[in-house]
Amino acid sequence: MYTDSHCHLENKRFDEDRADVFARAHDAGVTVMLAIGNGDGPGTGTLDCAIKLAQQHEGVYATVGIHPHEAELAKEADFDELERLSKEARVIAWGEIGLDYFYDHSPREVQQSVFVQQMEMARAAKLPIIIHNRPSDNSENAWDDLFRLLRERWASSGLGGVLHCFTGSVAHARAALDLGFVISFAGNITYPKAQNIRDAAAMAPLDRIFVETDSPYLAPVPHRGKRNEPAFVVESARQIGKLRNLSAEEIGRQTSENFRSFFGLADTTE
Numbered sequence: 001m002y003t004d005s006h007c008h009l010e011n012k013r014f015d016e017d018r019a020d021v022f023a024r025a026h027d028a029g030v031t032v033m034l035a036i037g038n039g040d041g042p043g044t045g046t047l048d049c050a051i052k053l054a055q056q057h058e059g060v061y062a063t064v065g066i067h068p069h070e071a072e073l074a075k076e077a078d079f080d081e082l083e084r085l086s087k088e089a090r091v092i093a094w095g096e097i098g099l100d101y102f103y104d105h106s107p108r109e110v111q112q113s114v115f116v117q118q119m120e121m122a123r124a125a126k127l128p129i130i131i132h133n134r135p136s137d138n139s140e141n142a143w144d145d146l147f148r149l150l151r152e153r154w155a156s157s158g159l160g161g162v163l164h165c166f167t168g169s170v171a172h173a174r175a176a177l178d179l180g181f182v183i184s185f186a187g188n189i190t191y192p193k194a195q196n197i198r199d200a201a202a203m204a205p206l207d208r209i210f211v212e213t214d215s216p217y218l219a220p221v222p223h224r225g226k227r228n229e230p231a232f233v234v235e236s237a238r239q240i241g242k243l244r245n246l247s248a249e250e251i252g253r254q255t256s257e258n259f260r261s262f263f264g265l266a267d268t269t270e
């Protein structure tokens with residue numbers, strides 16, 4: 001049994017065959033998925049996209065939030081809508097939120113203020129946060145700002161969070177763990193050049209990690225270059241298993257248990 005802790009199931013690239021994608025996930029043992037609710041961003045009427053999927057599909061949970069890419073589009077009405085949506089039954093986290101200084105689609109000061117505002121809202125809603133963080137090339141800039149903001153604005157909530165699609169160093173992973181975060185490993189852990197990610201996955205305590213696909217992005221080896229989908233989360237589990245002399249199934253079971261306990265979900269396996 002596997003849990004895909006981060007996927008964009010509403011993405012248009014699934015419109016043609018979404019039912020088949022769910023069927024293949026179930027065939028692969030991926031019975032729990034966290035649908036990320038950023039949609040196409042504020043002003044597009046899609047901030048409820050993950051909730052809709054969670055209502056339609058068993059084993060699917062939802063997040064709400066504004067991605068740093070779209071931070072500059074956020075208006076007061078969007079925050080009001082998020083506050084309302086965050087109270088829906090299937091919503092278990094606020095995200096993905098954070099900083100992306102690689103693409104800089106929104107100005108950095110705006111990314112920071114929208115991130116801080118959403119941390120305050122998540123705290124009020126008592127929801128953990130899902131973090132997206134990407135620095136400029138060969139820079140620590142987004143990491144420095146992220147950890148500073150988490151220490152100043154989030155740590156005292158005690159709610160913790162998930163560092164999704166981890167791409168940093170062992171030191172970054174340690175800093176996140178110290179802040180009570182879980183680290184989620186995506187398909188890029190299978191890429192030949194990603195030794196830093198494998199080092200972090202070998203170091204992190206087994207009960208503090210998740211696996212994810214970030215579907216439809218970042219398909220793992222041997223599907224690299226194709227559309228990603230939740231069934232492929234098995235490849236991240238297999239890679240972590242190799243690092244720790246465990247089977248993909250054992251990593252799948254452990255990370256599923258981690259997911260349930262972190263979010264306080266009932267055990268649905270029999």
Ligand SMILES: [Zn+2]
Binds near residue numbers: 096164
């Ligand atoms: Zn992301």
Ligand SMILES: [Zn+2]
Binds near residue numbers: 006008
């Ligand atoms: Zn994502």
